[in-house]
Amino acid sequence: MARRRKGRKVNGIVLVNKPLGGSSNHILQKVRWLYQAEKAGHTGALDPLASGMLPICLGEATKFSQFLLEADKTYQVTAKLGIRTTTSDADGEVVEEKEVKVNEQEVIEACLSFKGKSKQIPSMFSALKHEGKPLYWYARQGITIERKPRDITVFALTIDDISLPEVTMTVHCSKGTYIRSLVDDIGQQLGCGAYVTMLHRTQVANYPAERMIGLEDLVNLAEKAHAQQDFTDLDALLLPMDKAVMLLDEIVLNEEQVARFEHGQSIQPESPALSEGHLYRIYQQQTGHFLGVGEAISRPKDQPENLRKNGLYVMPRRRVVY
Numbered sequence: 001m002a003r004r005r006k007g008r009k010v011n012g013i014v015l016v017n018k019p020l021g022g023s024s025n026h027i028l029q030k031v032r033w034l035y036q037a038e039k040a041g042h043t044g045a046l047d048p049l050a051s052g053m054l055p056i057c058l059g060e061a062t063k064f065s066q067f068l069l070e071a072d073k074t075y076q077v078t079a080k081l082g083i084r085t086t087t088s089d090a091d092g093e094v095v096e097e098k099e100v101k102v103n104e105q106e107v108i109e110a111c112l113s114f115k116g117k118s119k120q121i122p123s124m125f126s127a128l129k130h131e132g133k134p135l136y137w138y139a140r141q142g143i144t145i146e147r148k149p150r151d152i153t154v155f156a157l158t159i160d161d162i163s164l165p166e167v168t169m170t171v172h173c174s175k176g177t178y179i180r181s182l183v184d185d186i187g188q189q190l191g192c193g194a195y196v197t198m199l200h201r202t203q204v205a206n207y208p209a210e211r212m213i214g215l216e217d218l219v220n221l222a223e224k225a226h227a228q229q230d231f232t233d234l235d236a237l238l239l240p241m242d243k244a245v246m247l248l249d250e251i252v253l254n255e256e257q258v259a260r261f262e263h264g265q266s267i268q269p270e271s272p273a274l275s276e277g278h279l280y281r282i283y284q285q286q287t288g289h290f291l292g293v294g295e296a297i298s299r300p301k302d303q304p305e306n307l308r309k310n311g312l313y314v315m316p317r318r319r320v321v322y
Contacts, residue, residue: 007038008231011059011320012238017212018046018054018201027215031056034222035234043068043204043244049091052201053212061241063318064293068244071205072155074172077196079183081107081165084193086139087125088180098192100165107167108159110189114182115157119149123181152177166197206246213237241320242290248281251294251314258284261291266300266313274312282314292319 014035018027024045032040041062043055052075057065082100085092102110122128124139128147138145153174161168171179180196187194203209218237225234249272257267261282274280274296282291294314303313 007032008036009059010035010037010231010235010238011061011241012057012235013061013241013243014056014058014218014237015207015209015212015239016054016056016218017214018051019215020051021048023048024054027054028056030215031218032058034218035231036226041065043071044073046201047089047091047199049089049196050199050201052199053204053207053209054201055204055207055244057241057244058238059241060320060322061244063320064241064244067247067293068204070175071247072172072174073177073201073205074170074203075179076160076168076170076198076200076202077179077183078166078168078198079186079194080197081167081187081190081194082192083195084184084187085195087195088123088184089196089199092125092195096193100192102164102190102192104162104164106190107162107164110186111157111159111167111169113189114186115154117151117153120152120176120178120181120185121149122147123178123184125180126178150176154182167194168198170202172203205244207239207243211237211239240290242281245279245281245293248279248293250283251280252283252285253291254285258291261294261314261316262319264316264319265302266297266315267294268309268311268313274314276312279317280314282316289322290320293317 024042028040028042035058037058039062041057043065046054055068082098083094084096085094124144125136128135130145135145156172158170160170179199183194183196221234225231251269253261260267276296276298278296280294282294284291295317296312297315298312300313300315
């Protein structure tokens with residue numbers, strides 16, 4: 001018999017302002033302990049040398065963390081020209097040094113040329129998996145794995161400061177964009193190389209940056225909560241779990257439909273007009289409770305062919321258990 005995981009049944013998302021140093025997984029486990037939560041999960045790791053917004057999902061919110069993995073993100077990054085490293089950041093070994101002969105206008109043009117859609121080859125020091133192991137596992141053993149270029153989009157790129165050989169910029173990009181690789185590519189285009197000296201994630205999806213809390217402040221609140229066995233102030237920091245899926249259209253169900261949805265059965269809502277294959281966030285009409293995520297399909301297996309109505313159905317994909 002599997003052991004039951006102990007902890008509080010607390011659901012929601014806390015936005016941790018990750019400090020420099022330490023792994024995202026270490027912070028995840030610490031936050032889970034601070035909240036005494038049954039389970040926890042993060043929504044995309046930050047390197048030890050990176051800081052900034054790290055959403056931690058607790059309880060039932062972990063079911064929707066995948067949606068934040070796929071969200072666009074915004075970073076502030078400082079690149080130092082003239083040096084390339086094995087990891088494209090300050091943690092790696094220097095592999096090449098060149099004199100920086102470019103001017104500010106050339107730097108601006110090179111940076112802005114990466115706006116829009118492009119293909120990017122992930123760094124060997126990324127967490128991208130190959131045969132079950134992250135690429136950095138192979139890189140640390142001197143093994144190079146062939147990587148396929150990935151489609152990325154840089155929605156916006158602004159130059160914040162140029163103090164050659166350093167350049168600071170803000171990058172709003174799609175999922176799967178490696179900022180270290182972007183900086184390395186910019187350095188290669190300029191002909192002098194470049195690596196990341198500072199990386200700070202300022203935004204994930206549309207999460208409010210003002211709701212971020214530093215790890216030290218979170219620890220102080222938790223110590224008070226543990227001592228008094230009162231988690232009210234700590235839980236007040238949590239964002240609702242449906243915040244992870246706010247980009248999806250909403251569907252509201254009546255009580256009969258709610259019962260079917262909660263039992264994993266398909267339903268046919270009266271509105272809105274559905275699009276096959278699209279995902280929707282589902283709510284209970286009477287209470288406003290978030291029930292989970294459903295997918296619009298045309299041929300639900302739980303509906304007999306002779307009783308199936310025209311139109312699309314919504315099949316549960318992720319359900320909340322209150």
